[in-house]
Amino acid sequence: MTYHPVNPTLADPLPADALELLRSMYEIRFFEDEIMGLFSQNLVRGSTHLCQGQEAVTVGVCSALSPGDTMTCTYRGHGAVLAMGAPLDRAFGEILGRAGGLCGGKGGSMHLADVSVGALGSNAIVGGHLPTTVGAALAASYRGTSEVSVAFFGDGSTNIGAFHESLNLASIWKLPAIFVIENNQYGEYSTLASTTPIERLSDRAASYGMPGVFVDGNDVIAMRSATKTAVERARAGEGPTLIEADTYRHSGHSRSDPAKYRPEEEVKSWFARDPIVQLRNAIEASGGADAAAEVERTAHTDVDAARDLALTWPEPELSAGMEHIYS
Amino acid sequence: MSDTLNYRQVIARAIADEMREDPDVFMIGEDIGAAGGAFKTAAGLFEEFGPRRVRDTPISEQAIVGAALGAAIMGLRPVAEIMFADFAGVCYDQIVNQVAKHRYMTGGQVTVPLTIRMANGAGTGFAAQHSQAGENWFLNVPGLKIVVPATVEDLYGLLRGSIRDNDPVLFFEHKGLFSVKGTVPTGDAAVLPLGVASVVREGSDITIVATQQMRHRSVEAAEALAAVGIAAEVIDPRTLIPFDDAAVARSLAKTSRLLVVQESPQDGSWGASLVSRMTTQHFTLLDAPPSLLSSPDSPVPYAGVLEDAWLPSVDAIVARAKELVAF
Known part of the structure; x- marks a missing residue:
């Protein structure tokens, strides 16, 4: 598949909160740098799936949401959960398996959740959470509230049955759901072209009778703009939207994947379009160089402080293993 | 005061009595609306409660169970119907990986007050894919409760008890018992707790x-x-x-x-x-x-x-x- 960039630079004028968007993306980037560091010290168990390179997708989408709105995401979900407003220290704590973690240390990297900010859950079954978002949207529709629910999922999820069932049901009931494909070009180790007979995944929206939008997923402002349209449609009772965000993961599928299958030129071209660098360049071009540098510094400091704090927290009591199975 | 009903009829009676008392209780499943359910176990409910609370779905078991999960974690009390227990096989992920574990993986941030009803059992000539005792498939999945009523009184009391329960309940209705008759007392005294032989x-x-x-x-x-x-x-x-x-x-x-x-x-x-x-x-x-x-x-x-x-x-x-x- 040939890659055609949608927007070589940020498409829209900078919004007033551009520095906040930058801060959120930096925090996610630095958070995952630290997670890798902790992993190499054997302080993180199992595996981790980093979203570095894809920060503009989650930050852009979540910045278009309001309190009360909800979100589900995948095992590559650190960014989405932080973008909803989950605290850095408790996110670190969860991945470190500490009692003070978001889920008391019982979920880990693949299951970060902070329901208090609308992050309903990160899911380790490909596509398994799409029906959950349909249900959260159903609850809003049932109660007549204006809340929307977003599901983030990878390009690989569009070939699983739950994708089909979820989009179909959300559409016939005109539920306030927004389905966001984080198309990072690879389903685990396989190229999209080898698993999927069409290039534009957003084209699949047509068969569910909903709008399908293709967006530069490395342009945080374009992501927010597309999401705002989808949110307005959802809140107006007009039903769901499918957004395909064109993006790239900087590293492999998981910690054990060096991603040697990706052509060097492809990797280079995407790194040149790093979503954080793009936003920062635009901010600097509009006279915000000092402020941007300060945002980067404080994001780094905040992430380090959160990590250090979480490292002081105790591991769960053994009795916690038998808690929260039933209510 | 009491009524004589059969096992099939008392299902709708129990659900209706809960729906009258609690506006958060709703039904979701295939052909449960105007059709009254494949086994007529929902007869009369659509007429009384309408399409908002008695929701006909496409043939989409994953979406039915997953949407019920999403609605449950948002505080509603869905009663989902999987027509034959054998069809739990096509939504096994949703029941086993999603419904059963959501509370645990989030460290108790949510409860899952969800009832999934299924018709099970052999003896009625439905052959291999419509006759299994599906309750056995879920025994080693902590997080689920399993109810297997044999009489009209138990079905009524346990179904109401299941809908009131704050945990996910798999509720098996045996097809071979539909014509068994019994006496249904009215009122809360008939509601049975789970776990009492x-x-x-x-x-x-x-x-x-x-x-x-x-x-x-x-x-x-x-x-x-x-x-x-x-x-x-x-x-x-x-x-x-x-x-x-x-x-x-x-x-x-x-x-x-x-x-x-x-x-x-x-x-x-x-x-x-x-x-x-x-x-x-x-x-x-x-x-x-x-x-x-x-x-x-x-x-x-x-x-x-x-x-x-x-x-x-x-x-x-x-x-x-x-x-x-x-x-």
Whole structure:
């Protein structure tokens, strides 16, 4: 598949909160740098799936949401959960398996959740959470509230049955759901072209009778703009939207994947379009160089402080293993 | 004040009584609306509560269960219908990986007050893909509760109890019992808690534990045994998770002999688990090896003679009980 960039630079004028968007993306980037560091010290168990390179997708989408709105995401979900407003220290704590973690240390990297900010859950079954978002949207529709629910999922999820069932049901009931494909070009180790007979995944929206939008997923402002349209449609009772965000993961599928299958030129071209660098360049071009540098510094400091704090927290009591199975 | 209804009719009665009391209770499933359900178990509900609360879905079991999960974690009390328990196979991920684990993986941030109703059981000529005892597929999935009512009174009380329960409940309605009649008391006194067995018939020579169709056959067998001087105690656990082990142990203290009867192959079944628990935890109560009367290790056959032979018969229960008493 040939890659055609949608927007070589940020498409829209900078919004007033551009520095906040930058801060959120930096925090996610630095958070995952630290997670890798902790992993190499054997302080993180199992595996981790980093979203570095894809920060503009989650930050852009979540910045278009309001309190009360909800979100589900995948095992590559650190960014989405932080973008909803989950605290850095408790996110670190969860991945470190500490009692003070978001889920008391019982979920880990693949299951970060902070329901208090609308992050309903990160899911380790490909596509398994799409029906959950349909249900959260159903609850809003049932109660007549204006809340929307977003599901983030990878390009690989569009070939699983739950994708089909979820989009179909959300559409016939005109539920306030927004389905966001984080198309990072690879389903685990396989190229999209080898698993999927069409290039534009957003084209699949047509068969569910909903709008399908293709967006530069490395342009945080374009992501927010597309999401705002989808949110307005959802809140107006007009039903769901499918957004395909064109993006790239900087590293492999998981910690054990060096991603040697990706052509060097492809990797280079995407790194040149790093979503954080793009936003920062635009901010600097509009006279915000000092402020941007300060945002980067404080994001780094905040992430380090959160990590250090979480490292002081105790591991769960053994009795916690038998808690929260039933209510 | 009470009514005589059959097992099929009392399902809609129980749901309607809960829906009248709690506006957060709604139904979701295939053909449950104007059609009244494939087995007419939802008859009258659509007319009373309308399409908002009695929601017809596409044939999409994953979306049905997953949407019910999403609505439940947002605080509603969905009653989902999976037409035949066998179809749980197409939404196994949603039940086992999503519904059962959401509370646990989030460290107790949510409750999942969800009831999933399914028609199960053999003996009605539906053949291998519409006749299984699906309750056994979920026994080693912590986070689920499993209810298997055998009578009109138990179905009514346990279905209302399940809908009020704050945990996910798999509720199995046996197709072979639809015409069984019973008396339904009205009011909250009829609501039954989960986890309490029913001593259906008292006796001092042998304890027979059975559910649903096999409970009725066991009572018939007990009558035949009484005619030859053997006093069988028949216990219906009514719920498999939680299981009222204490009730079985109390009975064994009198009888010292255990016969479990089930319509399912032996391995991985509730009966095998019960025999294991009683043997390992109450060995000293036993004067004979516990016995598990099961179906053969084959799919459920279609032809009447084959299906009859597949199900444990009253004669087989009597014969096995006599062997145990003579041990």
